[in-house]
Amino acid sequence: MPLIAVLPGDGIGPEVTTQARRVLEALNLDLQFEEAPVGGAGYLASGVPLPPETLALAKRADGVLFGAVGDPRFEALERRLRPEAALLALRRELGLFVNLRPATLFPGLEDASPLKPEVVDGLDIVIVRELIGDVYFGEKGRRTTQEGLRQGYDWMSYDEAEVERIAIVGFEMAKRRKRKLCSVDKANVLETSQLWRDVVNEVAVRYPEVALTHMYVDNAAMQLVRRPADFDVIVTGNLFGDILSDQASMCAGSIGMLPSASLADWSGANGMYEPIHGSAPDIAGQGKANPCAAILSAAMLLRHSLGEEACALRIEAAVAKALEAGARTPDLGGSLTTSEMGDAVLSALT
Structure with missing residues (x-):
């Protein structure tokens, strides 16, 4: 049973990774999920942004679904204790020298650019x-x-x-x-x-x-x-x-639309997948975050770490279908909440 490490992190990270996980679970792939704190959440939990237990989980997982790190409450800390240090450490410890960042204009988003x-x-x-x-x-x-x-x-x-x-x-x-x-x-x-x-x-x-x-x-x-x-x-x-x-x-219309994959090699082992938008603390907890980048990152996880190309294509098609039907979060000029956008993608998926 493939193990997916879920590291929600700070700000809107927990909100968008929740929606990405919902989409992964809807595919019935018999995945195992394990969650751990990282970034500011890691510092609050253990006094360091990357707790040893979190790193150990990331190393043994088949893929890492990452949210975002960054919290203004910790900006006065020395650099090694700030939330962002966790992300750099994960990249270094997992040997993730490749970062793939696709930028695609989905049909219907021409006016959003x-x-x-x-x-x-x-x-x-x-x-x-x-x-x-x-x-x-x-x-x-x-x-x-x-x-x-x-x-x-x-x-x-x-x-x-x-x-x-x-x-x-x-x-x-x-x-x-x-x-x-x-x-x-x-x-x-x-x-x-x-x-x-x-x-x-x-x-x-x-x-x-x-x-x-x-x-x-x-x-x-x-x-x-x-x-x-x-x-x-x-x-x-x-x-x-x-x-x-x-x-x-x-x-491409919004930073909320871009996923990324961080890999150590083409096999995708221990790959880490995250939206590129950051923690956006100004909108955290308000349900305004666009989960599409996190959902598309989950698709990249399936493609590169689990070899599930067909399921990855299904997710990408579902996001395109939801957008084409008019589903929009505030960053795209719409009014859907984060969870409602997740609902729209799930509806298109099924």
Whole structure:
């Protein structure tokens, strides 16, 4: 019996993961669910954002359904005790170096995008983001300069092996789609990015069937607004991927629509699946959160960790059907509550 670790976390995390779990349970796949605290909830439970019991559960689970972390009540804590430290630690401990973030415009949501319908029409992107390197995991700290000024620093770095393995994922993903890969960097300024570009070019020799292009991150941000449908697969580093995937979410209508999968390899073992929207403490507990990203993350869990492609497609089709029928949460200009949106997806599923 497959074990799914449910880590609801903070803010709207518990609300959206509840709806995702309802959808998974409706498929009658004989799944076992076990829940544990993480983030601010983990700190309140045990004094650390990632309790040892939570990490142990994540390691033995077949897949992790993650909500969100972040709570303004804990912003004054030292960095290692803040809720966000739990997410970084889970990625590191599980070796989740691949982050897949699809951005698709569902039929009926053309008006929800801030872009003109003719600009956003056909949007279907996958951003392959490297997840356990870059400035997020590099040396960081504060020091005093010779002039007596406070200075903060964060070390950005990648070695060639780290770039090679994420580039391979990007090429493999592109090979399965439209055979177009755009590598995003800042090689005109950053030595880290120049190495990135050099290694991606070296890997490209193994994939002659994939058309590779390179783009500086500032230009990529502009083109995502100007002609988003021109992109197919984007591969990029941790920092740039974090920013561009949030931007892509708004092209698709709402950050509440984008799921993600974090993987250690293509097998999906111990994969972690989460909506990209964060904890949104300003609307927590109000029933305003859009659960679609969490539900679509559950579909990715079925696809990548459990090999249940047919069930994953059923969930994605149910979300599309509910949206096409007019089901909308406030972020999409509607009035359905979180649970009502879950009801709409469940109705479409059955």
